[in-house]
Amino acid sequence: MSYRLKAITREEHLAFVTARSSVSHMQVPSWGDVKPDWRAESLGWIDGNGRLVGVGLVLLRPLPKLKRYLAYLPEGPVIDWAAADLEQWLRPMLAYLKQRGAFTVKMGPPVVVRRWSAEAVKAAIADPQARRLGDAEATEQEPHAVDLADRLRRMGWQRTEPGSEDGFAAGQPRYVFQVPLAGRSLEDIHRSLNQQWRRNIKKAEKAGVKVVQGGYEDLPAFYDLYVETAERDKFIPRPLAYFQRMWTALRAEDADRMRLYLAHYEGDVLAAATMLTVGEHVWYSYGASTSRKREVQPNNAIQWRMMCDAHELGAAVYDFRGITDTLDEGNHLLGLLRFKSGSGGHAVEYLGEWDYPLNKVLHKALDLYMSRR
Template identity: 55%
Template sequence: MTTPLSLRPITAQEHREFIARRSSASFLQTPAWARVKSDWRSESIGWHRGAELVGVGLVLYRQLPKVRRYLAYLPEGPVIDWSGDDLQAWLTPMVAHLKQQGAFAVRMGPPVVTRRWSAEQVKAGIADDAVRSLGDVPPLERSQEGARVIAQLHELGWQHQAAEGGFSAGQPQFNFQIPLVDAEGTPRSEDDVLKGMNQLWRRNIKKADKSGVEVVRGDATDLKAFHDLYAHTAERDHFTPRPLSYFETMYDALAAEDPDRIQLWLARHEGDLVAATIAIRVGTHAWYSYGASSTEKREVRGSNAVQWAMIRHALEAGAHVYDLRGITETLDSDDPHVGLIQFKVGTGGQAVEHAGEWDLPVNRAIYKAFQLYLARRG
């Protein structure tokens, strides 16, 4: 008979050591992320089978206005075995613990893939006027594990949430990823990855090189230069930038866990900063996290050069995946978001759908009031 799972709080050190023993986990489930999200109360929890630690989670608690009740949030987590037929054995002790901590609801994002599409399929979808979204395109692959997770969550009373910002700090359900290993798990060569890109990407990488764009890895002292360019990008592209202090905290917290966990990359042309990015890596998974580019000198293709430098670094570090993070589901050629998808599709990777974020109301009355509060804000 299998020993039942128990759950209790664990130290940041136990949490770090567990993740270090795995191939990878989302950086949003590392203890360091708690330091980045300092406006949320945080806790590391661990599942035990007997004395053995078999799963971990980073819980972020956001307090409701005026009452001591919390949304307990596990972004892109928890880090458990999602492949089995008995998710209830994992989730029941977690929910019981979070309820004791004052949670009126639990939100989590199972790190489980449900569908994949090739770059060619996405490109064809954008070109087809009859196609409005990824869901209109038959996928390259449907994940049985993903389908099994979703079926179990429905049975257990969890509710699927549309990804959104604000209070939920929702993570994207659709990402774009470049596989850095083949189907057998053999690392791909730089040349193979480059050949997988479209002609425009290859030409732009070559043009940046011929133009004399130099890409270097920076450090904490370069964050101000990155942030100045990022603020310029935010003004041009009409989004609200995060403050410099956020990036300083993020850099210090992640670098303290592992010197190669966070990298700052800078592309310069004749001394001018033309592009800058932040990359993150946990084990075999590398992410492009933030990017900035100058409006001037676009013709030297600094953005392509800096991406290629990050991809090459991920390959050298033994990563299996280079993750360009979120895309919208839309493939409508008139949608303003489609330009970002086209930029990412040019890398020759895959569009990947995850299970998304799921809520379990613990106190239904407070949860309903919370949803009304969100609707009024939204």
């Protein structure tokens, strides 16, 4: 079957994703409002019967002084990735975006390749022979994902390599950690937490840590902790205006799209985190904490409250987002992997991000620029 691609309205886009169990929070119309440096468009795939059968949020970033764009579909598009005629889905997208002035198209197929249970991750960390998570035997493998990667290469797509040794690329994470919630009771989920997590949650409760939902007016309190976290973990923080825009844009589309949680103790905010929801998928998005009074374990308390609320919302999965794939003891991100794996879920490898150079000269220039950042 051949498909036609066209621009669609935000309403059509939102209706399509709302009818699905879930799509990435980066593929809903409001995500374009979070990114003012990009121009956002909603794209629709139309089949031979005139039906809307796929959508995509594309972000267009202009090159300085040129009317040429990097076209980016983060964790998308929302199409049938298992389709035998995948080329019929992707070819019209490339043609449409080339006509719009794109010199490169970047996308992130939401396709799982492998999973490692929390026990398998723990064993991999302890194994001196395993340098990366991919070196360890996976608990589950998705054979069709390997075939899909081969098909993309044959079409001319190129996998984006990680931007650093720790496995974190400039785009979206290829490795994440998720806790399955579907069909499970809260008691079962709590039993799956490791002993340290259960002990820390109990310690926070006994100490009197209170986790509450915040509002727009609490974003500065979150931001103060976030800046402290950035200094401690050596990353560049986003401005407060980014989170204020994120709150306003996402909640205008759906009141539950974004939540803010704060862990209070003796009149002090010790930790804060944002939570995003689309359908049956819940993400822990941004986290922040202070070094003060860490002994009362506010981070475990806030995560457990968010997992409980995700369960109450009917979520099928609680997603901790990115993890490192390096198992090097000298890497500070290994502690984050240990923390997330204590939740009893599983590490997940996605297919990663893929580029299609429509103009090879400009694409190479972009690659050179990104490698020097």
